[in-house]
Amino acid sequence: MELAFALAIGALTASGVYLLLRARTFPVVVGLTLLSYGVNLFLFSSGRLVTGGQPIIGSTAGYSDPLPQALVLTAIVIGFAMTAFVVVLALRNLADHEDDHVDGRQSSTAPKPNADKEVSGK
Amino acid sequence: MNHWLTAPILIPLLGGVLQVFMGYAPISLRRTLALTTTVLTLAAAVVLLVLADDGSYRAYAFGNWQPPFGIVLVLDRLAALMLVMTAALALFCHIYALGGTDEGNRQFHALFLFQLLGLNIAFLTGDLFNLFVAFEVLLIASYGLLMHGGGTIRSVPGLHYVALNLIGSAVFLISVGMIYSVTGTLNMADLAIKVADVNEENLHIVKAGGMMLLVVFGLKAAVLPLCFWLPRAYATATAPVAALFAVMTKVGIYAILRVYSLVFGDQAGELAGLGMDWLFPLALITLAMGVIGALGSESLKTLVAWQVIISVGTLLAAMSLGSVEGTSAALFYLLNTTWVVGGLFLVADLISRQRGTATDKIVTAPRMRNRTFLSILFLMGAVAAAGLPPLSGFFSKLLILQAVTPGPQMAWLWSVILIGGFFTLIAYSRAGSIVFWRNVEGHIEDPGRLSARVSISAGALVGLSVVIVALAGPITRYTDATAAQLHDSSAYIGILQTPMVGEEE
Numbered sequence: 001m002e003l004a005f006a007l008a009i010g011a012l013t014a015s016g017v018y019l020l021l022r023a024r025t026f027p028v029v030v031g032l033t034l035l036s037y038g039v040n041l042f043l044f045s046s047g048r049l050v051t052g053g054q055p056i057i058g059s060t061a062g063y064s065d066p067l068p069q070a071l072v073l074t075a076i077v078i079g080f081a082m083t084a085f086v087v088v089l090a091l092r093n094l095a096d097h098e099d100d101h102v103d104g105r106q107s108s109t110a111p112k113p114n115a116d117k118e119v120s121g122k
Numbered sequence: 123m124n125h126w127l128t129a130p131i132l133i134p135l136l137g138g139v140l141q142v143f144m145g146y147a148p149i150s151l152r153r154t155l156a157l158t159t160t161v162l163t164l165a166a167a168v169v170l171l172v173l174a175d176d177g178s179y180r181a182y183a184f185g186n187w188q189p190p191f192g193i194v195l196v197l198d199r200l201a202a203l204m205l206v207m208t209a210a211l212a213l214f215c216h217i218y219a220l221g222g223t224d225e226g227n228r229q230f231h232a233l234f235l236f237q238l239l240g241l242n243i244a245f246l247t248g249d250l251f252n253l254f255v256a257f258e259v260l261l262i263a264s265y266g267l268l269m270h271g272g273g274t275i276r277s278v279p280g281l282h283y284v285a286l287n288l289i290g291s292a293v294f295l296i297s298v299g300m301i302y303s304v305t306g307t308l309n310m311a312d313l314a315i316k317v318a319d320v321n322e323e324n325l326h327i328v329k330a331g332g333m334m335l336l337v338v339f340g341l342k343a344a345v346l347p348l349c350f351w352l353p354r355a356y357a358t359a360t361a362p363v364a365a366l367f368a369v370m371t372k373v374g375i376y377a378i379l380r381v382y383s384l385v386f387g388d389q390a391g392e393l394a395g396l397g398m399d400w401l402f403p404l405a406l407i408t409l410a411m412g413v414i415g416a417l418g419s420e421s422l423k424t425l426v427a428w429q430v431i432i433s434v435g436t437l438l439a440a441m442s443l444g445s446v447e448g449t450s451a452a453l454f455y456l457l458n459t460t461w462v463v464g465g466l467f468l469v470a471d472l473i474s475r476q477r478g479t480a481t482d483k484i485v486t487a488p489r490m491r492n493r494t495f496l497s498i499l500f501l502m503g504a505v506a507a508a509g510l511p512p513l514s515g516f517f518s519k520l521l522i523l524q525a526v527t528p529g530p531q532m533a534w535l536w537s538v539i540l541i542g543g544f545f546t547l548i549a550y551s552r553a554g555s556i557v558f559w560r561n562v563e564g565h566i567e568d569p570g571r572l573s574a575r576v577s578i579s580a581g582a583l584v585g586l587s588v589v590i591v592a593l594a595g596p597i598t599r600y601t602d603a604t605a606a607q608l609h610d611s612s613a614y615i616g617i618l619q620t621p622m623v624g625e626e627e
Contacts, residue, residue, distance in 0.1 A: 028285060032288050032289070035289070036288075039296055039299075045299075046299035068302065071298070071299075071302075075295055079291075082288055086284050089265075089277070089280060089281050092269075093281050097274070097278070102282070102285075104277065104278040104281075
């Protein structure tokens with residue numbers, strides 16, 4: 001179980017980091033989401049992986065640590081809110097620059113001298 | 123248990139929630155309530171400062187859970203100092219914002235107060251995961267504030283800022299997970315005990331976790347390889363927001379100071395002084411980078427934004443000396459630089475309002491109205507920031523220079539700070555002489571009048587530099603005591619024995 005879990009975290013994080021380094025906002029947002037999934041799973045595993053345990057000492061032979069579960073819950077909620085915000089921001093960037101490049105550039109051509117005025121006039 | 127500790131958190135929280143529901147109330151009512159909230163926060167912070175000055179630690183356990191099992195708020199001299207510094211800065215920024223900045227967005231006051239809430243939690247919390255939550259609270263408010271104000275210029279720097287901080291949060295969570303998986307606790311006082319007993323096998327996990335925490339705090343504090351998001355974001359933010367953000371990098375510095383002096387302090391055995399070898403050279407390079415940026419900046423706001431990076435470098439250099447004198451000098455410099463840089467952002471905005479289309483760019487433009495008043499404010503701010511006598515920047519830099527013991531460290535610190543200070547001075551004098559002295563014929567169409575509100579708040583923030591000089595004696599006494607308290611972490615651990623309500627006897 002540990003191996004599968006570790007591979008899943010590794011795959012999520014690696015894909016997340018790869019997507020973060022892309023130049024378009026959409027892959028970056030997806031990358032941030034994947035990264036936060038990987039991090040949440042990692043945080044979950046920091047209390048050790050236990051099957052059939054309960055978060056109360058004495059009720060079963062082993063116990064599972066309840067604190068990482070609470071931490072993950074907090075992290076999920078915060079991560080969800082942040083993702084919602086970054087999606088809105090990416091859309092705003094797209095609307096402002098008519099391009100979803102992370103630096104807001106017009107596609108591949110160098111900005112013309114009056115390009116700024118054109119964009120801000122809309 | 124002292125319930126006063128929750129006041130700096132509850133006041134902006136309640137005030138902010140009230141603002142959320144009052145989006146359509148008359149603006150004068152919203153302004154009055156919002157400003158009252160900020161004033162009350164400052165009052166609560168001052169009360170806590172007086173409480174903390176007796177040198178003891180006060181803890182507040184949420185839900186009466188005995189630490190380390192529950193979340194605690196801990197008040198000591200450092201936390202109280204940060205609270206007062208932030209609340210005073212916020213009050214003047216808020217007054218400035220009432221001069222018209224708050225009109226574009228119904229939720230400006232709510233966001234401003236939530237930002238204050240997040241900052242106050244970060245300063246008071248005694249729990250590593252709660253520190254993460256505080257960072258997220260202050261960040262989400264700062265995202266909103268950064269985007270405040272119309273136009274398209276803010277969307278790209280805002281996007282970079284948000285994406286970087288989300289990555290930072292992910293790294294924070296990973297390091298918290300690594301530390302928890304070995305020590306089984308996230309309470310900072312408990313961590314300080316547990317970290318010393320980590321066995322050989324798990325040592326590297328804690329070490330990696332600790333270093334990753336340093337990366338996160340370095341990102342918040344804008345230390346060199348992680349500082350390039352700052353100038354564009356701060357220079358495009360509206361003035362009161364940029365001025366309030368002068369304290370945002372200081373949260374990272376506070377976190378470094380708190381976590382690395384307590385958890386990885388002298389008692390931490392193998393892990394003592396983790397990462398501190400890295401901090402000193404990085405701090406000096408950050409300082410140098412900030413000076414280069416200041417010399418090359420094309421607008422006043424960018425210049426002040428680079429000044430933020432210069433002060434981060436100076437602060438970290440003094441802190442990483444690891445001595446009581448160094449920390450004390452850093453805290454004195456912290457007060458000076460936060461208020462003055464905040465004031466300079468406001469002054470830069472006042473100047474840009476008077477210059478028509480030239481705004482705050484460092485170019486020749488027609489003569490502005492109120493030139494004498496603005497130039498005096500700019501001169502005071504520049505003198506205090508660059509570290510010339512007679513203002514507080516000089517005294518704080520002097521304290522930093524005196525704090526270092528002779529040796530190679532001294533050679534590096536003295537040369538970088540002094541040469542850096544000289545070039546900072548050149549950057550300010552170049553900007554000031556072009557903006558104020560090199561005027562062209564003609565006049566600007568309808569420059570806005572300076573209202574009393576904005577000029578008083580900008581002037582007062584810069585003027586706090588004079589107050590720091592006047593009160594230098596009491597302030598150094600306080601920062602000395604704070605530094606001594608920080609370097610003796612054994613007393614902090616005592617909060618674990620705080621009696622809970624119901625077992626006070």
